[in-house]
Each structure stands twice: as structure tokens, then as C-alpha cells.
Amino acid sequence: MKPLLQVRDLRVTFDLGRHGRLNAVDGVSFDLARGEFTALVGESGSGKSTTALALIRLVPLPGFISGGRLLWWEEGQREPLDLLRLSDAQMRERRWRDIAMVFQGAQNALNPVMRIAEQMIETVRSHHPMPRGEILERAAQCLRMVRLEPSRVLRAYPHELSGGMRQRVLIAMSLLMSPRLLILDEPTTALDVITQAHILEILREIQEQLGLTMLLLTHDLAVVAKTARRVLIMYAGQIVEDAPTEALFAAPYHPYTRGLLQAVPTLRGDLTGKRPIPGGPPDLRHPPPGCRFHPRCPYADETCRRVEPTLEDAGGRRVACHYWQRVARTVLVQEPHE
Amino acid sequence: MQQTLIALEEVSLIFRRGWLSRERVEAVSRVSLTIPEGGILALVGETGSGKTTLGKLVAGLYRPTQGRVLFRGQNLWTMDRRSFLEYRRAVQLVHQDAFAALNPVRTIYQSLKAPLLRHRMVRNGREARERAAELLERVGLTPPELFLDKYPHQLSGGQRQRVLLARALTVQPRLIVADEPVSMIDVSLRLSILQLLRELNRRLGIAILYITHDLATARYLAEEGQLAVMYLGQIVEQGAFRKVLENPCHPYLQALLSAIPIPDPRVARAIRPMTLQEIDPPDPRRPPPGCRFHPRCPYAQRICREIPPALEGPADHQVACHFAREIPSWRLSSAVSPSPWA
């Protein structure tokens, strides 16, 4: 079966005038399999939000999509549709209806003087003429899916709801037009751990029930272990690893993925093997030559400093590292970086 | 047993919105705790639970509405001025937002020089520069010459957090109150700041109050020390870190532990978050009567709605729940043995 969306060589450039230029997304390729839950993981500034915004063609200025293809496979069609070739009006048609997104930090962006019901009605009407009653019925359905009581929530103003409830309202809103692809940008980051856990459960439920294709953006690898089927790891604007969740956690192939897992303290297990990744993420205006991770990588050598690795096939998964076979064989990175 | 450095006795703090407003927020409610010389206490709680407010009470920045804060046995708010100044030096607060905490038009050296001179830790500019360089080395900003004349915006988040720690060290404190020191830093760099705090504690014997919403980082720092868990302004469980985590008794702590994501799919999928009556926490401005957890607690009985439970038990493990002994125990360990990452 064809994937729902194939992202190919996607590039997003920010033109910072006299401060130079940078590619926040730099040659990114991946597939979103139909009905699957995929996670895009990376640290702050790695380019997650920019990638997602590019998928719905809402990259903010001074950024613009400077290359690539977004191949959308309609069911039953033999040829994909390149979303980047659609006119703005055609693309607007597809937002919400085909691809919906819950934006990072959006729980604080609801209109404070409008009841939730009106906001939901407006969302639908701006895309599709539909009678109020019908919309409200659909809204109630969606709210129930995220375990909110419609009779109470529809009448409420945003400030009457907690952060976790507002986030669930947004998820419900994104479901109003029954999208095929739902993108969630850090949907639980600002929330309590308990609320987060329940929202993740809800998302998994919805995904399974509706057979939705979901893309979850997060900086927290632990969050994806339970929810995602497939994980994409992003570093400095590029995908460095792409693997099924189980395989990734059983044996990360990229030194960065490995470093992340080793750097994060946990509640169980041994802490003595924990160590930070040295250095910091690069300035994207002047990315390091060769492999972008080389200044922080314990395996780096001369080749890494000169030759940029490509995302190559590694048996049902992909990894961008010259020495992934060697990395895969070692259990933990033993030596701290010099 | 080490000597007690700081003790809070039944401390409460009530905020009022505006002068005449009747809206009151009891941000901290009857909290008692002690921090020993050279010890580490992790204060864990979710947003709005009152951690920062408690940290500021410990640092002497807020005066309690009720109760006493004792520094080496003396009441902070009745001691003479000299002792109070001594206290303000001995207890240093490190903010979560290092960028906001540093003056943007001052170089790192200027930021360090001011407290050094003010507290007469050095005699002149030359000594100040030497001492500042030493401090930067101490916090891992080496070689210091590279950093002394930089401005805050020229540093990364982790480096700025280190500068804040260096600034706290200028006055040779006995306690550092670190309020979410890593929450704004890249995931890959958090551990290095925690390691630095641990080193300051071990090498210099500086006590640490580590304030966080993240139990896992708390464990990294304070596993040998103490843990206090806050919920809506109150401490619901506290004691020796290991002991509390081995046998968490308060339903809130159990729910919290069951909800923390685990970076191992096999274990993560085997564990479900504990079912609560309500997913969302109540508005901290209107805490429920009786036990503040009762609207969400699966074990709540009538007494819970009426009478607030007291923190009870031996000093190394206390719980504030009417049914602490009756409710089923909950264990962190699960049937699946975790991978090296979990």
C-alpha cells in the first residue's frame, strides 16, 4: 500500500537579511504510512515545527520552502499529487479537511472572548458551509472522543478551562473536518505529567479508532516509546535516523539517538551510565562540514569531518552515519568524549 | 546526623490579588521541612503547586503569612540585621530563566565582580578578575578567558545557567536553591548541569534545594538525599528519596509515577496511568476543602472531603493521607526488565 504522504528532499530556508541565511529543514525525506502513528523527535531548534509547517505550507516569513516535493497519495489514485504545486486556494481547501495541525503552544491562542462552541463553528464555517446544528453535533462527537463533556465545554470560555482541557478542545477542533493526517506539535509539553499521560492515551485511542495518520512532534523520546509506531530523529535540520519504535529503543544506530537515550535520567534502572552529550547544537547559518554531529560525536574521525553521510537503508530502517554498523554493535557509548 | 541548616515550621504564604481584593491564594500551606548542612532536598510538584513560592520562602525573599523559617535555629524574621544579611549571603537562589536573570548589558566578568566587591570577598579589581576566572573554571566554563568578557546573549542556555551558578558561588553560599535549573536547557545538556550541582554539593559541601517537576532528574541529583512531593501548596509525601520511591504511599504520588513516560516501549506499554476521578488538576486558586487531592483520588471517602490529613510517619517517610495504610501499594518495578535506557 502506498504511504499517505511522501516527503522528498524538503528544504526550508530562512532569510535573515544581514544576519545570513539558514536551512532550518535541509533535505528531509520520509514517508507517513497510512493509518500509522509516527513521531518526529528532536531538540529545540532542530526543525520539527518548521518541517510540520512546511507540510501544510504555512512556513512563516522570513522563511520559505526552497525545495522538495510533498507527494500526497489519494486512495485509489495511481499518481500522487505534489502539494507544493497546488495554488494557495487549492491548498487552503485541503488544510483542516485533509491535513489538520494542532500548533505548538496553541492552548494559549484560543480566542478569550468567544465561547468554545462559537470557535468550533467558526473553524468549520471558514472552510465549509454547514448548518450550525450539524456542526454542533459533530463538535459534541469530537469532544467526547477526547473525553470532554460537550454540554459543559461548549458553553465555556477558554479561561474557564484548564490547560489540559484547552489542549483537548484543540484536538477535538482538529478532528472536526475528519482529516486524513493530523499533526500535533508538542501537544503535551506545557502540561502536567498526569494530564500528559491521559492525552497520549486519548490520542492513541483516536488514532486506532479512526485509522488516522498521525505525526507527533516532541523533544521527549520517552513520550514516543508508548505511542508511536515509527520514530524519526531530527538533528540540525536533517533526519538522522528513522526506525520502528521497538527497533529504535532496542538498538539505536545513530550516535545522536544513542547519546540522547544515555543523557536522559530515568526513574528506574542504573544511572551510572548516564552522561550528557558534549557541546551544543550547531549554528545553522554555519553548519559543521561533513557530518553535522561530528563535533559532539564520540565516534567521529577524519571521514566524518569531511564527508556528509546520507540517510542509508539499514534493514527496515534508515540511518545517516558512516559507522552505524560499529555503533549498533556496542551496547553503550563507553568512553566520555575527550 | 548533620546539623540542620534551614527548618520550616508550619509555614504558610497567602497571596492577595491587589490591595482590597478578597481573592486569596494560599500558595504554600502549613509546610514543615528541614534541610541539613550539605544535604540535598528535591522538591517535586506540578505547575502551580507552590514550589517557587516555597523556594523563595527558603531564600528569605518572601515573609511567611504564618509559621517560622529557622536558619541554624534562629528565626529569620526576628533575627538582627547582621544575621539576616549573613543569611541572605548563605542562601542563594538560582532561577530557571538564566537569560532573564543576567543583565544583558553587563559582561560575565562585570556580573561576577559586583557581588564579589559588594560582599568584600575580594579587595580590588585584579583580585576580582582572578576570582571570577576561578569561579568560571569551577562551573566548567574553560578556559575562563574565553567567557569573562562575553555578554549573556553570546552564550548558550547551558552556559548561561553555569554563569548563574558561578554568580551564586561568588559569596560562598551554604545553600543553593535551584529552581528548575534545567527545564529551559536542551535535553542533551541537562545532565551536565545536574552533574555540576552534584559536584558543588560533594566537593564544597553546599546544600541544595532542587526544585523541579521532573522526578527523574530529581532522582539523578537527590537519590541519596531527601524528597518532598508537593500538591496544591502542601507536602503530601516526604522522606529519604530511595525509601519514598521504593514504596510510594500517597495516591497522588502513585498516580504521578504511573504517568511518567518511560523510554522503553516494552515497559511503557505494560504500564497504564492510574485511573483518576478527574484527569485535570483543579484551579490552584480554589483548592478543594479537606484533602486537596480528593476530587481526583480513586480512594476518597467522606472524611477526605471534610478533614485535611496531616503529614504522619517516621522522619524518613511521611505521608499525608487518611488511608495511607489501607490503599494498595504501588511499585515502580514491573514484570518486564527494562533496557539499559529505561
Ligand SMILES: Nc1ncnc2c1ncn2[C@@H]1O[C@H](COP(=O)(O)OP(=O)(O)OP(=O)(O)O)[C@@H](O)[C@H]1O
Ligand atoms: N521566524 C524565524 N526566523 C528565523 N529563524 C527561524 C524562525 N523560525 C525558526 N527559525 C530557525 O529554524 C530552526 C528550527 O526551528 P523550529 O521552530 O522548527 O525548531 P523546533 O524543532 O520546532 O524547536 P522547538 O522544540 O523549540 O519547538 C531554528 O533553529 C531557527 O534557527
Ligand SMILES: Nc1ncnc2c1ncn2[C@@H]1O[C@H](COP(=O)(O)OP(=O)(O)OP(=O)(O)O)[C@@H](O)[C@H]1O
Ligand atoms: N506573586 C504572586 N501573586 C499572586 N499569586 C501568586 C504569586 N506567585 C505565585 N502565585 C500563585 O501561587 C501558586 C503557586 O505558584 P508557584 O509559582 O509557587 O508554583 P510552582 O510550583 O513554582 O509552579 P511552576 O511549576 O509553574 O513554576 C499559583 O497558584 C500561583 O498562581
Ligand code: SF4
Ligand atoms: S558520521 Fe561520524 S560523526 Fe557522524 S554520527 Fe556517524 S560516526 Fe558520528
Ligand code: SF4
Ligand atoms: S486523604 Fe483521602 S482523598 Fe486524600 S489522598 Fe488519601 S484517600 Fe485520597
Ligand SMILES: [Mg+2]
Ligand atoms: Mg517547535
Ligand SMILES: [Mg+2]
Ligand atoms: Mg515555579
